[in-house]
Amino acid sequence: MTSTPSSTPPGSIPPSTAPDTTTDQATADLWDERGETLQSVDLPFLDLGGRTRFSGPVRTVRCRNDNALVKTTLASPGDGAVLVVDGGGSMHTALMGDMIAASAVENGWAGVIINGPVRDRTALAELPLGVKALGSNPRKSAKDGAGEVDVPVTIDDVVFRPGVTVWADEDGIVVER
Numbered sequence: 001m002t003s004t005p006s007s008t009p010p011g012s013i014p015p016s017t018a019p020d021t022t023t024d025q026a027t028a029d030l031w032d033e034r035g036e037t038l039q040s041v042d043l044p045f046l047d048l049g050g051r052t053r054f055s056g057p058v059r060t061v062r063c064r065n066d067n068a069l070v071k072t073t074l075a076s077p078g079d080g081a082v083l084v085v086d087g088g089g090s091m092h093t094a095l096m097g098d099m100i101a102a103s104a105v106e107n108g109w110a111g112v113i114i115n116g117p118v119r120d121r122t123a124l125a126e127l128p129l130g131v132k133a134l135g136s137n138p139r140k141s142a143k144d145g146a147g148e149v150d151v152p153v154t155i156d157d158v159v160f161r162p163g164v165t166v167w168a169d170e171d172g173i174v175v176e177r
């Protein structure tokens with residue numbers, strides 16, 4: 001932890017304003033009902049947040065080893081959305097840590113799906129936020145702001161278009177086409 005959001009005392013868990021989607025339908029049931037009208041991600045994402053079942057409209061960031069856009073996007077109102085971060089699968093630098101994740105909670109994001117690594121895993125597991133990522137790396141990302149926000153992104157042949165619904169749980173990630 002390098003700094004602390006002004007409204008949250010150090011070490012405390014910020015209150016979440018995102019809807020608690022723990023009663024959402026399971027991804028396997030959604031798949032059985034809707035089949036190929038959905039896409040399912042083959043990659044072995046890990047559940048690293050305090051909420052393992054989450055859903056919402058897709059927002060996106062595309063970046064590589066630079067998380068400035070992830071930070072600014074998650075510091076803006078989430079309104080229950082899920083941020084899908086296409087980090088290109090690079091495992092070189094962490095695209096989110098506990099400070100950025102705490103800001104996502106405070107701003108009402110339901111979850112974050114990162115095609116890349118995070119850091120501060122112990123703290124992330126305590127936050128009321130869905131976090132799926134490929135793993136972790138303590139190395140910090142660049143902060144230059146390279147990348148794009150709210151463009152369609154493709155992760156492992158699955159296209160995430162801003163505005164469609166994504167569901168995530170212990171079984172995986174499914175998203176509308």
Ligand SMILES: O=C([O-])CC(=O)C(=O)O
Nearest residue numbers: 096097098099100101141
């Ligand atoms: O600032 C970063 O790049 C990531 C981080 O450590 C945090 O969110 O706490």
